[in-house]
Amino acid sequence: MKAKLAVSALLIGQGYSNFLPALPHDLNKTTWAFWDYQQSSLAVLPGQFNRSAFDAPWDGNSSDIEVKAVYESLNSTQFVAYDNKFFDIIGSAAAVEHIQALAHQSHEAACYIPDLHKLFFVEWGPPGGNNGTHPWQYMLDVNTNTLSKVQTDPPTINAHGCVYFQGSMYIITDGTDGETGYLAKVDPITLKRETLLNNYYGQPFAGFNDLDIDSDGNFYLTDSKSGWARDIVPYTPPTNPSTYFVNATTMRPKVIQTTTGNCNGVAVSESGSIRTVYLPNTGVSEFKPVSKKNPYGQREIWAYDFSAPAPVLTNPRLLNNPISYFYDGIRVSRNGWIFAGAGDGVDVIDPVTGLTLGTIRVGGGDNLAVTVAFGEHEIWIVGRGGVWHVSNVKETLARTW
Ligand SMILES: *[C@@H]1O[C@H](CO)[C@@H](O)[C@H](O)[C@H]1NC(C)=O
Ligand SMILES: *[C@@H]1O[C@H](CO)[C@@H](O)[C@H](O)[C@H]1NC(C)=O
Ligand SMILES: *[C@@H]1O[C@H](CO)[C@@H](O)[C@H](O)[C@H]1NC(C)=O
Ligand SMILES: *[C@@H]1O[C@H](CO)[C@@H](O)[C@H](O)[C@H]1NC(C)=O
Ligand SMILES: *[C@@H]1O[C@H](CO)[C@@H](O)[C@H](O)[C@H]1NC(C)=O
Numbered sequence: 001m002k003a004k005l006a007v008s009a010l011l012i013g014q015g016y017s018n019f020l021p022a023l024p025h026d027l028n029k030t031t032w033a034f035w036d037y038q039q040s041s042l043a044v045l046p047g048q049f050n051r052s053a054f055d056a057p058w059d060g061n062s063s064d065i066e067v068k069a070v071y072e073s074l075n076s077t078q079f080v081a082y083d084n085k086f087f088d089i090i091g092s093a094a095a096v097e098h099i100q101a102l103a104h105q106s107h108e109a110a111c112y113i114p115d116l117h118k119l120f121f122v123e124w125g126p127p128g129g130n131n132g133t134h135p136w137q138y139m140l141d142v143n144t145n146t147l148s149k150v151q152t153d154p155p156t157i158n159a160h161g162c163v164y165f166q167g168s169m170y171i172i173t174d175g176t177d178g179e180t181g182y183l184a185k186v187d188p189i190t191l192k193r194e195t196l197l198n199n200y201y202g203q204p205f206a207g208f209n210d211l212d213i214d215s216d217g218n219f220y221l222t223d224s225k226s227g228w229a230r231d232i233v234p235y236t237p238p239t240n241p242s243t244y245f246v247n248a249t250t251m252r253p254k255v256i257q258t259t260t261g262n263c264n265g266v267a268v269s270e271s272g273s274i275r276t277v278y279l280p281n282t283g284v285s286e287f288k289p290v291s292k293k294n295p296y297g298q299r300e301i302w303a304y305d306f307s308a309p310a311p312v313l314t315n316p317r318l319l320n321n322p323i324s325y326f327y328d329g330i331r332v333s334r335n336g337w338i339f340a341g342a343g344d345g346v347d348v349i350d351p352v353t354g355l356t357l358g359t360i361r362v363g364g365g366d367n368l369a370v371t372v373a374f375g376e377h378e379i380w381i382v383g384r385g386g387v388w389h390v391s392n393v394k395e396t397l398a399r400t401w
């Protein structure tokens with residue numbers, strides 16, 4: 001009870017409702033909300049209610065007029081906190097702006113190149129281009145908000161993930177007709193491409209989905225069935241979806257995780273010499289024989305210890321299921337917070353408790369957050385509907401490597 005009073009004392013503010021507690025006074029009441037079980041009546045909703053696992057809480061149904069009004073107000077926010085920690089991570093000066101309105105199809109592989117003030121990203125999957133097959137990518141000049149289509153030399157087809165590391169863009173692809181997925185290094189200025197890895201002892205990859213790179217330059221590549229499932233590549237996946245570790249010194253690939261669900265995002269976190277690998281599982285997205293989101297498929301995010309020097313993942317633990325939708329692209333900020341594209345917005349997840357601390361929203365409706373790239377105190381979110389910029393984030397986001 002004491003703790004509760006202490007927290008309430010900090011929260012001087014407007015329109016306390018039974019359902020949403022007051023916000024810290026320095027937060028913009030128009031753009032923020034706090035869904036808090038401790039200081040509100042949210043633990044017991046009146047009337048009839050229902051929500052699918054794919055809809056955001058504020059897209060849920062309710063027979064109660066007040067609950068409906070709360071949902072409506074939540075749907076006009078930019079930030080929904082579920083935890084006090086979220087206020088400190090985002091801060092009161094942050095704002096979300098929809099800076100590029102593009103088609104409602106997946107935009108991913110966001111890679112921020114700080115020296116050039118440019119954001120690289122791709123449009124992935126049908127119906128774009130030649131049935132979703134692209135020999136081009138996007139480059140956004142973030143100073144002028146000018147968007148261009150670029151082509152690497154030689155052209156890279158169906159890029160799906162990107163990480164900027166020590167002056168280069170590292171890109172993975174799904175492959176295309178006559179070419180299976182590979183890992184490549186691209187010079188962001190000349191756009192010259194060098195292919196680094198395209199096989200696992202002669203076995204083609206199913207189609208890479210995403211990658212991350214640790215401070216030693218080692219690669220973590222997720223090989224997924226999504227390219228096949230969406231007819232982006234004609235090849236049947238040779239194995240179950242798998243995560244590969246590629247040693248930067250030897251370029252020798254090794255499987256570190258497999259699933260009968262699906263691989264998708266990947267992020268590596270470092271704290272001193274301790275490495276943690278985060279992997280969401282997206283078996284929930286089924287495409288064949290019928291395209292559907294199956295709520296009984298996997299939607300979890302798992303954390304693993306990376307047992308150096310052996311490239312083996314140990315101590316697997318289920319961090320969480322998203323409050324809604326599924327986790328797509330994930331990135332870890334400098335101090336270890338996990339940022340995950342999760343449908344209606346980007347969820348910020350506590351790496352130890354797995355609790356969802358809050359959501360950075362992209363406007364609701366058909367907009368959908370797929371993945372993020374960090375600047376020092378800013379975030380670019382790419383997804384269905386284009387690009388969003390989150391400015392003036394309090395936390396330092398870009399990592400040190
Ligand atoms: C709060 O956010 C709204 C919507 O973005 C904006 O119009 C308003 O100026 C902001 N208020 C303050 C005090 O910054
Ligand atoms: C919630 O909605 C789903 C989909 O319409 C339905 O299958 C389910 O029975 C509903 N649950 C409740 C408790 O009404
Ligand atoms: C919400 O209500 C609408 C309209 O009554 C209905 O079509 C839909 O199935 C409901 N969804 C859930 C999850 O109950
Ligand atoms: C796109 O798909 C349609 C329908 O499957 C097919 O008729 C057409 O040839 C395809 N176009 C290209 C460029 O692959
Ligand atoms: C990468 O390979 C080098 C050379 O064999 C080895 O010393 C190092 O421990 C390996 N790193 C990992 C993380 O496996």
Ligand SMILES: *[C@@H]1O[C@H](CO)[C@@H](O)[C@H](O)[C@H]1NC(C)=O
Pocket residue numbers: 058059075076363364365366
């Ligand atoms: C939420 O807001 C968006 C944008 O205004 C709108 O398109 C969508 O229909 C709203 N969702 C609900 C459930 O009202």
